[in-house]
Amino acid sequence: MTSPLERFYSVIPAGGIGSRLWPLSRADAPKFLHDLTGSGSTLLRATWDRLAPLSGEQRIMVVTGRAHRAAVETQLPDLADHNVVLESDPRDSSAAIGLAAAILVNREPDVIIGSFAADHVIRGDRLFRAAVTQAVATADAGYITAIGIQPTEPAIGFGYIHSGSPLDITGAESALLVDSFVEKPNLATAKKYVSGGAHLWNAGMFISRADVLLEELKRNQPELHAGLVELASVWDDPATRGPAVDRIWPTLTKIAIDYSVAEPAAAAGRLAVVPGHFDWDDVGDxxxxxxxxxxxxxxxxxxxxxxxxxxxxxxxxxxxxxxxxxxxxxxxxxxxxxxxxxxxxxxxxxxxxxxxxxxxxxxxxxxxxxx
Amino acid sequence: MTSPLERFYSVIPAGGIGSRLWPLSRADAPKFLHDLTGSGSTLLRATWDRLAPLSGEQRIMVVTGRAHRAAVETQLPDLADHNVVLESDPRDSSAAIGLAAAILVNREPDVIIGSFAADHVIRGDRLFRAAVTQAVATADAGYITAIGIQPTEPAIGFGYIHSGSPLDITGAESALLVDSFVEKPNLATAKKYVSGGAHLWNAGMFISRADVLLEELKRNQPELHAGLVELASVWDDPATRGPAVDRIWPTLTKIAIDYSVAEPAAAAGRLAVVPGHFDWDDVGDxxxxxxxxxxxxxxxxxxxxxxxxxxxxxxxxxxxxxxxxxxxxxxxxxxxxxxxxxxxxxxxxxxxxxxxxxxxxxxxxxxxxxx
Structure with a gap:
């Protein structure tokens, strides 16, 4: 039997323009194509470089808009053709990540996927890898698993994850059950969260078995799930993919994966969190x-x-x-x-x-x- | 005998870059070459248009830097060649206006000159002409004559002219003797000036007989005067002008005409002022x-x-x-x-x-x- 990490596949949704960073970010030069730290790498490239040691370069899928294909391929010359998923128009993260899950589960039924935004800044690669490795083990145990960032200040611009009891999972010593998600708090509440120690920033990173993710999606968004499954069933056949995309993609419900998967899973006791101790910023403005x-x-x-x-x-x-x-x-x-x-x-x-x-x-x- | 206004010659020193308006104003695009009011005219062109009805276009001399010759001639296509005085480097207003006076007095001994900055904004042309006409009459009576602007607010960015007794000059009913010049005041003092009614803004406009101006300059800056007179004596001979400029111009003292002429004349009771009721601004910043x-x-x-x-x-x-x-x-x-x-x-x-x-x-x- 293979180890969980050997079955791990990275998914990078590279979609948002980053309007709050206009006029730096544009429709044709979205946030993920910029170097926002002076490192010499675009955020997309840095995301790839962070994930490659975990899943291997052959196991990174990028979901992006048709308009960005050329730019993405320039940034990621080692991105395999079968790992490029092009959206005809943006339909939010449930469609993007759900389609990746549905395609990958057809190719590899026991695949574990992790989704990581293309436009966040992370520092501390070793700590990042440690957290993802634990999250993959937690996902293998059947949980949809968030990586929650240990807060360093009472930020009011982020959502929080309220963690609960420890889970007893081999290879995931710090995994906790999630009690609930909390929307962006006010400053007083944020201060309580930080001093309390049970709240983590929701960085929108989710790791799970692809089949578990799709099951949760089916439970909460059955039509969206059906559309994605139908699309995925013809995806690897070049003759049928195009017409299916044209027909199905525009009908898919636009909804963030936080609402279609993570929150309902948390409410049902099926969501875990692994605290991440690396520096993280979504560079929102x-x-x-x-x-x-x-x-x-x-x-x-x-x-x-x-x-x-x-x-x-x-x-x-x-x-x-x-x-x-x-x-x-x-x-x-x-x-x-x-x-x-x-x-x-x-x-x-x-x-x-x-x-x-x-x-x-x-x-x-x-x-x-x-x- | 000709009327004073028939002997009037306008002099426009077009020199300053206007550094406080950087990066709009530049060495190669100084303030006077800009339209700062959205009128469609550069400040230089507007100055010309304001003076032409007074002295006639054939009697406007422009003193400017060699680098600006082409731009000035584009702005003022009717500017006669013999009315262009080119400075090899800027040597302040005494040299610029003094040279114009020395050149013009050689051509026309009883000429009355008025100097008007190329980069100020004036609104109210009729009132401007009325003030200049009175100032020309005052100059004809032997006074160096400033046009002082009636203050509309307690400005602290301008120098003031303290006016004294009325002069009894035909055609210059509002001409007054000048008591003294006052440097930029603080706000409290400026408020007193405005309510007192005896203080006018010094707009740097001076009208006088050319010979009177040169006499005052000789008294206070004999070396500068000597240099200008020597330069003027060969000015209208193309063969000798160039070498004389190269030899004499760089030796001339840099001093504002306010200090070399206006202030000493005021102290000696030889300076008059005509109040101007038009809108004036030097657009200093x-x-x-x-x-x-x-x-x-x-x-x-x-x-x-x-x-x-x-x-x-x-x-x-x-x-x-x-x-x-x-x-x-x-x-x-x-x-x-x-x-x-x-x-x-x-x-x-x-x-x-x-x-x-x-x-x-x-x-x-x-x-x-x-x-």
Whole structure:
């Protein structure tokens, strides 16, 4: 019998644009295609490099939009053709991850899959691998398994996982049963969570047997499940895949996997969590990006951009430069300046969450050229 | 005998870069070559158009740097060759205006000259002409004559002229003797000046007989005067002008005409002032520019730029756009954003005076490409 990790397959949904990072992130240059840490790697490539030692490069599937195929293949030259799943339009994470599960379970009935967003930043690869390895063992025992991040501060921008009793699983000493998911809390509640020790950040990483995931999905979203199973049944036949995608994909319910699988599984006592002690950030907005790039010091201006030429007396905030223009800041605090060839954003860290509203306004006013 | 106005000659020193308006103003695109009001005219062209009805187009002399000759001639196609005075390097206003005076007095001994900066904004042409006409009459009576602007607010960014007794000059009913010049005051003092009624803004406009001006200059700056007279004596001979410029110009003292002529003349009772009731602004920085372009409303974001595409919730400040990039501002107040093809400035109205320090820093760090 093979070990659980030998049956492990990584799935990378590479879908979201990251509108809160406009004008850096665009429809044709989504967040996962950017290097947001100055590491020299795009977030997608870094995700691949983190997973390859766990599942092997031949066992990483990427689910992405048709428009991004070329860019994804440039980033990941070793990505096998049969591991590319192209969406004709985005239909949220249940469809993306569910389809990957349905395709893989047909090829390999006892496969264990783990889904990892293409656009998060993780530091501490050894700790990451340790957590995933425990999660794979937990998944092999039949649990849908989240990796929950040990909170380092009372963040109000993340959802939390309330953990319960320890599970007694070989190779997964720190696995816990999940009591419930908690939506983004207020600051007072977040502080209680952090001091209490039972709450972990929900990083949206789920590891499970593919058949277990599909069973849970069938229970909660039977139509979505049926569509995915039908699509998967013809997927590996090039002659029938295309028409089936055209017919079925547009009918699939758009729903996050948190709601279609994770929360119902938690309520039914079928969800486990393995605490992760690595650094994790979903880089949700420019305030996060500033923090991520200021080396943790609140009094530094973060500068992102290979050819950035910044002249500044600003003591905080971030400059993202995609040009070689001289950027000069005088007497501004907590500023966010994002300088791209066709669009410029000026805001403050405190207003970073409102960037999405600009994207909405640009859509409404028909300025699709800069979206 | 000709009327004073028939002997009037306009002199436009077009020299200063306007460093406080960087990166809009540059060494090769100084302030006077910009349209700062959205009128469709550059400040230089507007100055010409304002003076032409007074002196006639054939009697406007422009003193500018060699580097700006082509741009100036494009702006002013009717500028006669013999009315162009080119400086090999900037040597401040005494040299520029003094040389114009020395050249013109040789051609026309009883000429009355008036000097008007190329980069100020004036609104109210009829009132401007009325003031200049009175100033020309006052100059004809032997006074060096300033046009002082009736203050509309207790500005602390301008110097003031303290006016004294009325002069009894035909055709110059509002001319007054000048008591003294006052440097930029603090706010309390400025408020007293405005309520007192005897103080006018010094707009740097001086009208006088050329010979009277040169006499005053000789008294206070004999070496500078001697150099200018020598230079002027060969000016109209193309064979000798060049070598004389190369030899003499670099030796001339750099001093503002306020110090070499106006202040000593005031102290000696030889300076008059005619109050001007037109709107005047020297557009010294982006805060002034914002005010000038917000229609006087403090709660409007001013936008300058033909192709500006601005999406903003900012309620004050200014955006200057020299590109057709989309510029988006979120949650920023009193912001100054100046977007040019190779340089970007982000600051606030309160920090507008500090822009010059950026230019100094860029010089020091050798980034002359954007100066």
């Amino acid at each position: 420019f305030a996060s990006l500033a923090k991520l790039n200021s080396g943790g010091r609140k009094t530094d201006l973060a500068i992102l951009g290979e050819n950035a030429r910044v002249l500044s007396d600003a003591s905080s905030g971030i400059v993202v430069s995609q040009s070689n223009r001289v950027i000069s800041l005088i007497g501004v605090k907590d500023i966010v300046v994002v300088d791209t060839p066709d669009a410029l954003l000026v805001t403050t860290s405190a207003n970073a969450q409102r960037v999405k509203s600009v994207v909405d306004a640009l859509k409404l006013s028909g300025r699709d050229d800069v979206l | 982006f805060a002034s520019l914002a005010k000038l372009n917000s229609g006087g409303r403090k709660t409007d974001l001013a936008i300058l730029g033909e192709n500006a595409r601005v999406l903003s919730d900012a309620s004050s400040g200014i955006v200057v756009s020299q590109s057709n990039r989309v510029i988006s501002l979120i949650g920023v107040k009193d912001i100054v954003v100046v977007d040019t093809p190779d340089a970007l400035l982000v600051t606030t109205s309160a920090n507008a005076q500090r822009v010059k320090s950026v230019v100094d820093a860029l010089k020091l760090s050798g980034r002359d490409d954007v100066l």
